[in-house]
Amino acid sequence: MIYLNYWNYPEITASGQPVLRENEKDIYVEQNVGLYHGKSKILNKQTGRCYLTSQRLIYIDDLINSGESLYLELDDIKDLQYSSKFLKRSARIIIFLKRYSGSDYRKNRSGVNPHSSVQKSTWTCPICMVTNESSGELKDRIPPCLNCGVSPDYSMVANTVVTTVSETANIQGGQAVNTCSACTFINHPQLGNCEICGTRLATAKQAWNNNAAGYRDTRIKIQLESSSGLKEGDAPFVQISFHKSDGQIFFQALSKVLESLEDSQLKHLYNQNLVSVNGVALNSELILNENKTNQIGIASLERSKEQQILKNDILLNNALTDLNNLMALANDIENLYKNDGGNRDKELPLLIIDRDKFLNKSAFLDEISREIYQLLISEFKDQMETNGGILVTMVDLYALYNKTMRIGTGFISPQEMREACERFPKLGLTEMKLTKVNNRVLCISSGNSFEFIKKKIINIAEVTPGSDLLQIAQSLNQNNSNTWAIGIVMEVLQNCITEGDLLIDEQISGIHYYVNSKWTNGKKPTTTE
Incomplete structure (x- = not known):
C-alpha cells in the first residue's frame, strides 16, 4: 500500500469529538x-x-x-x-x-545533517592530576593541561584516556530546523504542524518523507x-x-x-508595502508644512479653513473613485443577477453558522449531546474522582451549558437539551444518564450517585441530629471542590422522608431532620410541631 503517509491520527475527547488546535475552528x-x-x-x-x-x-x-x-x-x-x-x-x-x-526531502535535508556525532576525550594530567577534556580522539600529540600548561607524552596518560561519542542536533543560521514562522516555537523535527499555534511548518514535507x-x-x-x-x-x-x-x-x-x-498563503507574497490602489493613496492624510509665525488671528483661521477644505476634497475624491469603480461594474452585476436570479432559491447556502453546520436537526442534537457530555466530564472531574459520581439537575445544566458553550452562537431550548441528553445511550456515552428524582425532577447522574448522596445525608443527620437544610448542605460540601446543588439536596431529603429514612421537626426556626429509628418500614413518618 502506497501514499498512506497523508493520513494522521487525531486526538479525541471522551465524548468522541476531535481536540482542535490553537486558532483552529x-x-x-x-x-x-x-x-x-x-x-x-x-x-x-x-x-x-x-x-x-x-x-x-x-x-x-x-x-x-x-x-x-x-x-x-x-x-x-x-x-x-x-x-x-x-x-x-x-x-x-x-x-x-x-x-x-x-527531491523535496533532499531539499529539506540539504546543507547540514540534522544529527551529527561529536567525539570527546578526557584525560588526567600526570603533573597536577587535573582532568582535562579535548575534542576528537587523542593520538600521539596531547594538548597542554588547562591547569599547569604542561603537554605530557601520550604514553604518560594512555591509561586515563576515555573517549565518548554523543549526538547533537545541528542548528542552521542560529535557528532550529523546525522553528515555527508564526510564533517562533521550536518544534520536534518530525512534526508537520506547530504544537502551539497549529501553523504548517516548513519541514512538513520532510516529516512526510520520514513517514515514507x-x-x-x-x-x-x-x-x-x-x-x-x-x-x-x-x-x-x-x-x-x-x-x-x-x-x-x-x-x-x-x-x-x-x-x-x-x-491567506498568497497575501504575504503580493501587495507588500502597498501605497495606492488604482491611483488612490491608501493613506490619505494631508501633510502640510507648519508655519509657526502665523498661528493666531485671522490668518490662522483662514489657513485652518483651507486645510479643512483640502481634506474634504481628498475624502470626496476617494469616495467618487470607489463609486466610479462600482458603476463600471454595474452592467456586469446586472447581467449576473438576471442569469442567476431564477436559481437563487435552489442554491445551497454558503454561509455556515452554528446550526447550519449540520444537515438536519438529528445531526445537530447528536453533536450537542457530545458537547454536553464532554462539559460534564471536564466540569465535574474532581467530584467524580472524589465521590465516584455526580448528580446535576437539568435546570442547572441548561444554564451552565448555554453560558459556557453557546455564547455568540445562540442558545438551545430546554426541549433540545432534554432530547440531547436522551441520546447518551445511542451515542455510546454510557458514563452519564438521564434520571428522574422523586418522579418530578430531571437530573443527569453517573454511577450510583443518588444512593451515594442519600447515604451521606442520612449519616450527617445521624451524627448531628436536628440539622437543618443549610447545615446539611454545608457538611455535605465541606470537602468537595464542586458543591452539591441545594436543589439536589432538597430532593434527596424529600426522598429520605418519603421512604421513611428521616423524620422532620417543623419549628419557627425552620425544619430539622432526624434519623428514623422509631417507626418500622411501611409506616409513614409523622411531623412533630
Whole structure:
C-alpha cells in the first residue's frame, strides 16, 4: 500500500469529538460518511462523521471513536472533484493530494545533517592530576593541561584516556530546523504542524518523507478491502462517500475553505508595502508644512479653513473613485443577477453558522449531546474522582451549558437539551444518564450517585441530629471542590422522608431532620410541631 503517509491520527475527547488546535475552528460536520483510499474502501471506516475545520479534515468513527479515526491536512489537498450519486453508488468527493517526491526531502535535508556525532576525550594530567577534556580522539600529540600548561607524552596518560561519542542536533543560521514562522516555537523535527499555534511548518514535507521511510504512527490503522489502484508515480487521491446525503453542502464548504486558505498563503507574497490602489493613496492624510509665525488671528483661521477644505476634497475624491469603480461594474452585476436570479432559491447556502453546520436537526442534537457530555466530564472531574459520581439537575445544566458553550452562537431550548441528553445511550456515552428524582425532577447522574448522596445525608443527620437544610448542605460540601446543588439536596431529603429514612421537626426556626429509628418500614413518618 502506497501514499498512506497523508493520513494522521487525531486526538479525541471522551465524548468522541476531535481536540482542535490553537486558532483552529470547526466549520461543518457531515454525518454517515465512509473513507476510500484510492479506489478501495478502508475497512472499519465506513460509519462515521467528518469534521471540516479551518486546518484539517477529520474523520471520527461512530463505533470506535479513538481507534478508527483519521485526519488529512488541508494544506496537503491539491484539488477537489464532486461525483454525484448514480444507481447504487453513493455521492462522493474525490480529494487529489499534493505529491511530495524525494527531491523535496533532499531539499529539506540539504546543507547540514540534522544529527551529527561529536567525539570527546578526557584525560588526567600526570603533573597536577587535573582532568582535562579535548575534542576528537587523542593520538600521539596531547594538548597542554588547562591547569599547569604542561603537554605530557601520550604514553604518560594512555591509561586515563576515555573517549565518548554523543549526538547533537545541528542548528542552521542560529535557528532550529523546525522553528515555527508564526510564533517562533521550536518544534520536534518530525512534526508537520506547530504544537502551539497549529501553523504548517516548513519541514512538513520532510516529516512526510520520514513517514515514507518507515517512521509511522502505530495508532493509525488502515486496512483496505481490495487494491487501491494507485501505483508509484500516480496522482494520489482519497474519497469521502456520503451514505445518506448528496454531499453538496460539504463540497461547497470544503471548496470555500481551501480557497480562503490559498488566499491567506498568497497575501504575504503580493501587495507588500502597498501605497495606492488604482491611483488612490491608501493613506490619505494631508501633510502640510507648519508655519509657526502665523498661528493666531485671522490668518490662522483662514489657513485652518483651507486645510479643512483640502481634506474634504481628498475624502470626496476617494469616495467618487470607489463609486466610479462600482458603476463600471454595474452592467456586469446586472447581467449576473438576471442569469442567476431564477436559481437563487435552489442554491445551497454558503454561509455556515452554528446550526447550519449540520444537515438536519438529528445531526445537530447528536453533536450537542457530545458537547454536553464532554462539559460534564471536564466540569465535574474532581467530584467524580472524589465521590465516584455526580448528580446535576437539568435546570442547572441548561444554564451552565448555554453560558459556557453557546455564547455568540445562540442558545438551545430546554426541549433540545432534554432530547440531547436522551441520546447518551445511542451515542455510546454510557458514563452519564438521564434520571428522574422523586418522579418530578430531571437530573443527569453517573454511577450510583443518588444512593451515594442519600447515604451521606442520612449519616450527617445521624451524627448531628436536628440539622437543618443549610447545615446539611454545608457538611455535605465541606470537602468537595464542586458543591452539591441545594436543589439536589432538597430532593434527596424529600426522598429520605418519603421512604421513611428521616423524620422532620417543623419549628419557627425552620425544619430539622432526624434519623428514623422509631417507626418500622411501611409506616409513614409523622411531623412533630
